[in-house]
Amino acid sequence: MSNLTKDDLIDFLYEEVRMLDESRFDEWLKLWCKDGIYWMPLDYRQEDPIHETSLMYEDQFMLRLRVDRLNGARTFSQKPKSRCHHVIQRPFVDEMDHEAGRYVTKTQMHYVETRMDEQFMLACTAQHHLVLEDGALRIERKRVDLLNCDAPFGNIQLLP
Amino acid sequence: MTRYTSRSAVEGLVTPYQVHRDVYIDPEVFRLEMDHLFANTWVWVGHDSQVPNKGDYYTTQIGDQPVIMVRHSDGEVKVLYNRCPHKGTKIAIDRQGNTGKFFRCPYHAWSFKTDGCLLAIPLKKGYNGTGLDQTESAKGMKAVGAVHTYRGFVFARLAEEGISFEEYFGDSLSSFDNMVDRSPAGRLKVAGQPLRYMHRCNWKMLVENQTDTCHPMVAHESSAGTAVQIWEEMDMPEGTPKPPAMQIIAPFMSPYEFFEEMGIRTWPNGHGHTGVHHSIHSDYSEIPGYFEQMTEAYGEERAKEILGENRHNTVYFPNIMIKGPIQQLRNFIPLGPDKTLVESWIFRLVDAPDELVARTAMYNRMINAPTSIVGHDDLEMYERAQEGLAADGLEWVNIQRLFEEGENFEEEAVENGTTERQMRNQFHAWVKFMTASMPEALEAAE
Known part of the structure; x- marks a missing residue:
């Protein structure tokens, strides 16, 4: 039985995007359950992440690969590096199951990414499934829907 | 400036082992590619499973030409230019949909069968004696030069005349065969x-x-x-x-x-x-x-x-x-x-x-x-x-x-x-x- 408050959940979500904006990616990886999945659908209201193409559907190996690659000596598309910036609205806490230690939130955000002379913005909705593991919140699943998911994009190199 | 004014000028862009940078950066070469290369070759349009039912359509482009792939009432897949023969309005703007038995232009309601033929024009008497029937516009939506569906994959050649599908692809179709044969149903x-x-x-x-x-x-x-x-x-x-x-x-x-x-x-x-x-x-x-x-x-x-x-x-x-x-x-x-x-x-x-x-x-x-x-x-x-x-x-x-x-x-x-x-x-x-x-x-x- 946990005594987490809404504020605890919201603080967690704010801290997560702060880590991304400050390039603290190794710390960010520690926020995840070991079988946590980051899903970014390709289609509006996509239901099936497995048998259709998604923009991302990544396990912890893929996310670690993504993060380690950012620091590689021969990561050409990150020379120079990208930077990102999240502006998030106060998250909705949609489910709080203290008994099971499971929580579902929804966060609207504007995500800005820049590299060299280029900058673009994405309007996103992030749904988090959070679980309590040894007293700490962990991300079991993060689904990020892009408002214009069906539009053609150039490189999106960091993480909304 | 017009540099590529002759066949030999275009040929001069390619040597046996080098190509001139203009093939990648020059707007005039790009224009010629759209007018010639993408008209004379067989270009992929779509897959017939995108339009399973009569009236189903899918909009795309061949080179820079907007086209509609549509399942006609006889079951055949047609490829039409996506342009009303009246004022030029694109007939379909969404990426896919079903148009029923005919296309209807949203501007003046000219309508067309799904093979492009003109079906009806509102207040048609306004064209009596004007000679409209002698024009291209009266023929309806224009179809591309040729269409061929190979094992579900729909290709089109914009040019009316040119190389046949079989001659163009020849034995290279073996890769499509292998891809489709991997389905137990083919x-x-x-x-x-x-x-x-x-x-x-x-x-x-x-x-x-x-x-x-x-x-x-x-x-x-x-x-x-x-x-x-x-x-x-x-x-x-x-x-x-x-x-x-x-x-x-x-x-x-x-x-x-x-x-x-x-x-x-x-x-x-x-x-x-x-x-x-x-x-x-x-x-x-x-x-x-x-x-x-x-x-x-x-x-x-x-x-x-x-x-x-x-x-x-x-x-x-x-x-x-x-x-x-x-x-x-x-x-x-x-x-x-x-x-x-x-x-x-x-x-x-x-x-x-x-x-x-x-x-x-x-x-x-x-x-x-x-x-x-x-x-x-x-x-x-x-x-x-x-x-x-x-x-x-x-x-x-x-x-x-x-x-x-x-x-x-x-x-x-x-x-x-x-x-x-x-x-x-x-x-x-x-x-x-x-x-x-x-x-x-x-x-x-x-």
Whole structure:
């Protein structure tokens, strides 16, 4: 039985995007359950992440690969590096199951990414499934829907 | 300024082992490509599973020409220019839908059968005695020059006259055959929406890269090399199943010898493929039950033959690539000399286990998405090349690896897998179809 408050959940979500904006990616990886999945659908209201193409559907190996690659000596598309910036609205806490230690939130955000002379913005909705593991919140699943998911994009190199 | 005013000027852009930078950066060459190359060749339009029912349509483009692929009332797939013959309004603007028995222009309600024929014009008496019936407008929506559906894949030639489908593709269709034969029912079905990835580079850079086997271990070291490194550091016990990224991404780090030995085959008219003997797709894990289904459908010997063919990338000139072993098609759509939209489609093998389309979807997102750590480095290379070609010191791009004097592209050939022969083959075809409908001296632009 946990005594987490809404504020605890919201603080967690704010801290997560702060880590991304400050390039603290190794710390960010520690926020995840070991079988946590980051899903970014390709289609509006996509239901099936497995048998259709998604923009991302990544396990912890893929996310670690993504993060380690950012620091590689021969990561050409990150020379120079990208930077990102999240502006998030106060998250909705949609489910709080203290008994099971499971929580579902929804966060609207504007995500800005820049590299060299280029900058673009994405309007996103992030749904988090959070679980309590040894007293700490962990991300079991993060689904990020892009408002214009069906539009053609150039490189999106960091993480909304 | 009009520089390319004659057939010989266009021919002069390509030598046996070099191409002039203008083929990638010059707006006038791009215009000629749209008018000639994309009119004279057979260009992929879509898959017939996108329009299963009468009246179903899908909008796309051939070169820079907006077209509609539609299932007509007789069951045939038609390809029409997406333009009202009245004022030019696009008839359909959404990417797909069903129009019922006819198209109706939203501007003045002219209506057309799904083969394009004019059906009705409101207040038609206003045209009595005007001679409208003598005009192009009265014929309805214009159809493209020719359409051919091969095992579900719909191709069109814009030009009324020209090379036949069979002659144009010839034996290269064996890659489509292998992809479709991998379904126990001999049929594919589009799965989900395509990835759409914008590239600020010329479309030909992407097509060339499909058979460029000397870049993966260099450009993709940051993703494939890092994957291998992480897996080694994890130091898992022998026999631990590898994560999907190791199966899909790690083979990009294969050594030069692997790519040399895989072989490249070229066919006439600019088509060719890597992975004659093996490929990065050869060692995917088996899917339970699939081989049994294939054996039941084809017999064991034929099933083994189909599944033993693991071609890597097959380029169908001018602008698509397919991967038979994973049922993927990439469409390199030219939007400008320095702008290309890449759509990456995947297909389900009808009657095969779901795990196969799951692997295909995984490949698509891991390698070809705008969010892909592999795609990022490819795009970086193309865009750097597009910018670098502006440099005036050198005007030619080199495609000379394993070049031999007197190469004959009218014959099929199998060569060392690191040859750039397929790029030379593409440019040979480029000149052929660029100039096929050109007079000796083009009329000076007005």
